[in-house]
Amino acid sequence: MTFEYAPAPESRAIVSIKPKYGHFINGSFVAGKKHFPTINPATEEVLSLISLGGVSDVDKAVAAAQKAYTKSWSKLSGKERGKYLYRIARILQERAREFAVLETLDNGKPIRETRDIDIPLVAAHFFYHAGWADKLDYAGLGHSPKAYGVAGQIIPWNFPLLMLAWKVAPALATGNTVVLKPAETTSLTALLFAEVCQQAQLPDGVVNIVTGDGSTGAAIVNHPGIHKIAFTGSTEVGKKIARAIAATDKKATLELGGKGANIVFDDAPVDEAVEGIVNGIFFNQGHVCCAGSRLILQESIAEEVIEKLKVRMSKIRVGDPLDKNTDLGAINSKEQLVKIKELSAIGDAEGAQRWSPQCNLPDKGFWFAPTIFTGVTQANRIAQEEIFGPVLSVLTFRTPQEAIDKANNTPFGLSAGIWSEKGSRIFWASQHLKAGVIWANTFNKFDPASPFGGYKESGWGREGGKHGLAAYLKNGKETGAK
Amino acid sequence: MTTKKQPRVDVKKTYKLFINGAFARSESGRVFEVTAKNGDFIANPALASRKDLRDAVTAARAAQSGWAKATAYNRGQILYRIAEMLEGRAEQFESEIALTSQITAAKAKAQVTDAIDRWVWYAGWSDKLQAVSGATNPVSGPFFNFSISEPQGVIAIASDVSFIDFIDAIAAAVVSGNTTVVLVPGSLAVPAMTFAEVLATSDLPAGVINILTGSLDELAPWAASHMDIDGFDISGINKKKHGELKVAGAENLKRIHAFSTGQSPTRILAFMESKTVWHSVGV
Numbered sequence: 001m002t003f004e005y006a007p008a009p010e011s012r013a014i015v016s017i018k019p020k021y022g023h024f025i026n027g028s029f030v031a032g033k034k035h036f037p038t039i040n041p042a043t044e045e046v047l048s049l050i051s052l053g054g055v056s057d058v059d060k061a062v063a064a065a066q067k068a069y070t071k072s073w074s075k076l077s078g079k080e081r082g083k084y085l086y087r088i089a090r091i092l093q094e095r096a097r098e099f100a101v102l103e104t105l106d107n108g109k110p111i112r113e114t115r116d117i118d119i120p121l122v123a124a125h126f127f128y129h130a131g132w133a134d135k136l137d138y139a140g141l142g143h144s145p146k147a148y149g150v151a152g153q154i155i156p157w158n159f160p161l162l163m164l165a166w167k168v169a170p171a172l173a174t175g176n177t178v179v180l181k182p183a184e185t186t187s188l189t190a191l192l193f194a195e196v197c198q199q200a201q202l203p204d205g206v207v208n209i210v211t212g213d214g215s216t217g218a219a220i221v222n223h224p225g226i227h228k229i230a231f232t233g234s235t236e237v238g239k240k241i242a243r244a245i246a247a248t249d250k251k252a253t254l255e256l257g258g259k260g261a262n263i264v265f266d267d268a269p270v271d272e273a274v275e276g277i278v279n280g281i282f283f284n285q286g287h288v289c290c291a292g293s294r295l296i297l298q299e300s301i302a303e304e305v306i307e308k309l310k311v312r313m314s315k316i317r318v319g320d321p322l323d324k325n326t327d328l329g330a331i332n333s334k335e336q337l338v339k340i341k342e343l344s345a346i347g348d349a350e351g352a353q354r355w356s357p358q359c360n361l362p363d364k365g366f367w368f369a370p371t372i373f374t375g376v377t378q379a380n381r382i383a384q385e386e387i388f389g390p391v392l393s394v395l396t397f398r399t400p401q402e403a404i405d406k407a408n409n410t411p412f413g414l415s416a417g418i419w420s421e422k423g424s425r426i427f428w429a430s431q432h433l434k435a436g437v438i439w440a441n442t443f444n445k446f447d448p449a450s451p452f453g454g455y456k457e458s459g460w461g462r463e464g465g466k467h468g469l470a471a472y473l474k475n476g477k478e479t480g481a482k
Numbered sequence: 483m484t485t486k487k488q489p490r491v492d493v494k495k496t497y498k499l500f501i502n503g504a505f506a507r508s509e510s511g512r513v514f515e516v517t518a519k520n521g522d523f524i525a526n527p528a529l530a531s532r533k534d535l536r537d538a539v540t541a542a543r544a545a546q547s548g549w550a551k552a553t554a555y556n557r558g559q560i561l562y563r564i565a566e567m568l569e570g571r572a573e574q575f576e577s578e579i580a581l582t583s584q585i586t587a588a589k590a591k592a593q594v595t596d597a598i599d600r601w602v603w604y605a606g607w608s609d610k611l612q613a614v615s616g617a618t619n620p621v622s623g624p625f626f627n628f629s630i631s632e633p634q635g636v637i638a639i640a641s642d643v644s645f646i647d648f649i650d651a652i653a654a655a656v657v658s659g660n661t662t663v664v665l666v667p668g669s670l671a672v673p674a675m676t677f678a679e680v681l682a683t684s685d686l687p688a689g690v691i692n693i694l695t696g697s698l699d700e701l702a703p704w705a706a707s708h709m710d711i712d713g714f715d716i717s718g719i720n721k722k723k724h725g726e727l728k729v730a731g732a733e734n735l736k737r738i739h740a741f742s743t744g745q746s747p748t749r750i751l752a753f754m755e756s757k758t759v760w761h762s763v764g765v
Binding site for chain 1: 614615617619620621622623625627629634712724725726727728729731732733734735737755756757758759760761762
């Protein structure tokens, strides 16, 4: 006998989406000239029209941010700045359900994740950083560390509002003002956040939001009035930004790609590890820079783990993101779906064995079944390149040293996972893994108090915790330039 | 029979590069001339080539994990040992710096004593960096979460022409467990190679500090684009050229920094990487 889940859709009545949005500049919405549609990737329904920001929009936003910095924000004490952040945190909590539904509609991720993970973490980020605003002297960055002025922030589509929080909360807490560009496909929650800023009576111009595409982002990166760039996105674009600002005094934090290794030793608690593997790669449709996209299994338990993983994967519910039972939602865009399909086809061509559970994907929208590739070798492109989708590459090892060597054999260095019941082995492995975030007997955990960021080509700097403040303060460790 | 006493002909040193703990000539066979203020010939240091740079990077990479794995106490003692060796040869450094640079003998002496004291200062940092830069993070959940700082790997240094800056840059990079390839410009080659002799007698493992003399204009772009160099201290490079080096370094997102002179843990931490580890807590 099998138990079927009845649909349990979350109501979308809680959100009201305007037919068209402008930019949020100097405390109010300003109509844009050109527009592009934003769609629900689960249905391809057009949700609204978003303004395509150009150089003149970015100019206005930077001017507003500069004025706000000199006239109001830099004159406020840390204590008062902090209280604005606390207000924002509280309003976000009050309107959490609205944000969760809107995020799910615009991004395609399951309501279970937006409701239980994204939005609570967003509020937590503002609450955490609010408390730093009047304690910066104690952050280990020297006495009275100073803000840069205007921070230009460019965020991705995988955690739209959460990435906004990771950028905006520390920038404001440290006394900077902000010009932020949300990702092209996921602007709606950032625009709703603008309303939160209004409700919190944040001084005009402290937060400015210019929507648009890559050209809008480039206008922010290249703007002479911006002193600090914070970017989360692909390594390719991160390198472009590094080149674009090379001959300037601009500072940058870059949170880029990854190809996280999830290592399971033979003494691991197998059932827990299987849950961790699933969470590591299928959380948020695998649209996670720190996803555990390479499973590195000790040979002696490989067969057992893969069998259990297949059983567990066949229980993953793929479908309507607004359904509270859904585990795996829609792929965020057609473009991303094409990339996932291309790299998966390359996996087939390179001789790896593909497996997916039987699942009925909806007719409309962008979908990809949870997938694993076994028999993957280190040289395969699916072991080297970020797929950014629900696709897991499985490799095996015999000795612990081999596991480390394979895990580190990548230009990335963002995350890694270790599954073992032996404490000394966990510490040994975590010492040898070249990754900025390591999860031991867990995976994909995030917290505002915990620094996040990568080694090597996964980026520059950290976000979150005490370490994240350094990125927004002049006495921080990125300064001292001649 | 008495012979008239002749003036002694002193024995001059052949200048070489310092790669993997050994003194090697440049594979290029090239040298350049260093003269005293009055134009007198002093030395023909090796003019290092791109191949020498690659060899030095290979040596630095091979030495890196062992140096990082050494205990902080051990690294601290080796850095302190460098101060001891430097102290014993202080006069040689003073005279070489005074002879080859534009500063007075008194200033040269002050630089050398400063350099010795800085090695002592940096030596003491080895086992205190974690206390200053690390954290345990109170995350919301059943996890023990902490952040530590680790060395980035192989750091190239384009040294400023001043001896004290040369010392600052090297000490700041190696104290945490990085290994280095140091590019030394012009007349600094003379005291820099004497410093290599200090290193050779300081219990420092081979390959941890490699010293190449020559032209920064020639070597720095190769270092910036080298894919097995993790960080680059460009304090010795004119700011106008920082842009092109950073563009080249973007290919592997090298950590590229320039510093004004002076002792600061900021310079040490700039070439460290923060690692955060989550441990699940349970019975």
